[in-house]
């Protein structure tokens with residue numbers, strides 16, 4: 142509640158979450174005292190999650206980095222002393238210049254992700270700077286790449302439904318995501334749908350909050366979802382529960398597709414998924430019987446070796462019953478309507494060396510340890526790879542290299558910043574001008590600063606603009622102001638759905654919706670070149686991949702039929718918990734207290750096999766590394782699967798080894814995506830003593 146001494150202003154949640162909520166921020170005497178939801182936001186409607194209501198504790202955290210600092214102890218010790226911005230900028234520019242002179246610009250690597258989703262502070266001036274520098278390029282693949290490409294191989298676009306229309310859905314499959322924790326406003330729409338009679342079914346490995354809320358929960362073995370989808374389609378075709386007219390008019394490749402799914406009987410799928418064949422038959426019949434039906438495809442599915450194919454296969458389901466005809470029918474992976482002109486924003490044309498090498502971000506450890514010629518300078522912002530990147534031990538060893546010059550720009554001394562030579566204080570989103578597009582709903586939103594920069598914090602935008610100036614880059618794009626970037630975001634003639642958006646209107650209203658009706662996807666604007674849904678995918682074929690939907694076991698772990706490697710018989714999943722967002726917010730004491738500590742959920746029978754009891758310290762290990770967690774016995778997870786919700790900072794773990802010590806840095810089948818969940822491990826009970834376990 143605003144008082145005479147306080148002001149309230151609108152803002153936007155910057156975190157890597159599909160909801161991109163509108164916020165109402167109360168500021169009193171120069172401090173943020175309350176963050177709530179903006180009731181005027183058409184989608185988020187005043188509701189926000191518990192974690193972001195703690196934003197005042199983040200912005201004014203006692204550990205907030207307020208001025209630049211230089212490392213004084215060994216890498217990783219976290220000892221720093223204050224320095225001035227002038228000293229820091231001079232050192233960075235000198236180091237970049239000497240590196241370019243001695244080794245070439247490719248010896249410099251930017252490393253960032255979406256800790257801040259604003260396009261002014263992530264995805265414009267930063268990219269321009271590193272492109273102009275000629276630095277090695279980074280493929281930002283760690284989250285949604287495989288699934289988005291897989292969905293597009295079927296549909297031609299990564300998302301084909303406005304989520305606001307899902308209130309009209311009458312049968313819903315929530316597949317592979319705990320949406321109460323990760324997309325809460327989708328659940329608000331489905332709550333309305335349910336009041337009007339919708340049945341909601343969750344398919345997931347673990348009995349999550351979302352699973353408990355649903356009308357039915359179908360528990361499935363990790364990485365086998367494509368097998369279930371194929372068997373459902375097998376039943377639907379065999380029992381003639383499909384829309385022949387729709388298939389004939391709006392899909393390609395029916396005959397080879399039909400022959401393919403004939404191979405996938407419910408009995409065969411039951412062996413892989415652990416879902417009984419009769420349940421698969423009933424699920425297929427239920428799904429086929431009701432229109433409009435809607436599938437919300439979660440993030441978990443794609444984090445397997447064949448994650449792209451899994452999402453592509455599930456995306457075929459709505460076509461069989463013609464769901465794209467109906468309002469509220471279809472499937473959604475991500476918002477595909479708000480594509481911006483990245484060439485204009487990021488300016489890859491500035492590269493002095495267009496053939497410059499590029500690296501997949503999920504392989505940071507190998508990049509730092511094995512790239513040839515080596516990386517000499519690493520610049521990290523908007524992410525915390527020492528905690529979130531897979532194969533963590535290699536990442537840490539790489540960050541420890543004495544000859545590596547590392548700069549981290551962040552709000553805190555994160556796990557990664559502990560290894561930096563220089564740490565630079567970043568503004569929070571509440572201190573920035575920025576524009577946000579959601580990867581779920583269809584709105585662009587603009588935020589103005591509601592607070593002055595804290596201490597000597599600089600925005601990413603200001604930092605990279607200043608570095609460009611110091612490097613002598615004189616192209617006009619380096620003189621753009623945040624408002625110029627926002628205009629460029631809205632100006633994308635190639636996107637018909639954004640045609641009516643103007644900067645002036647966004648600046649006045651703060652929020653604008655893209656218009657899918659401007660150029661409807663259905664019936665003929667789907668997969669190119671035919672404009673039809675690709676049951677047989679030329680896009681997959683052109684990459685040398687199987688053009689038909691299919692299922693293969695993950696390379697690690699196995700299926701419900703049994704493990705591949707008896708020495709590592711458990712599959713480890715590390716999904717998001719309820720109170721953190723990746724490692725953002727994982728240093729807020731109130732949220733840490735709620736999440737308690739890094740825990741490993743284990744089925745009681747598996748625990749009994751290993752002599753593990755509730756609360757015991759458990760060592761999870763494989764050939765990549767090990768991590769110590771506290772056992773939590775629960776029947777929410779199936780036998781053979783252990784779950785470590787997170788992501789905690791490494792210092793929360795006994796021995797400081799995070800859960801990503803265990804995860805592989807292999808690439809998924811599409812887009813070089815991450816395969817966090819195709820991780821096989823073993824377990825043992827450990828006596829923990831701070832001195833004995835390192």
Ligand code: SF4
Pocket residue numbers: 154155156158159160161162189190191193325722
């Ligand atoms: S984290 Fe997600 S749900 Fe929470 S406020 Fe931000 S956008 Fe909304």
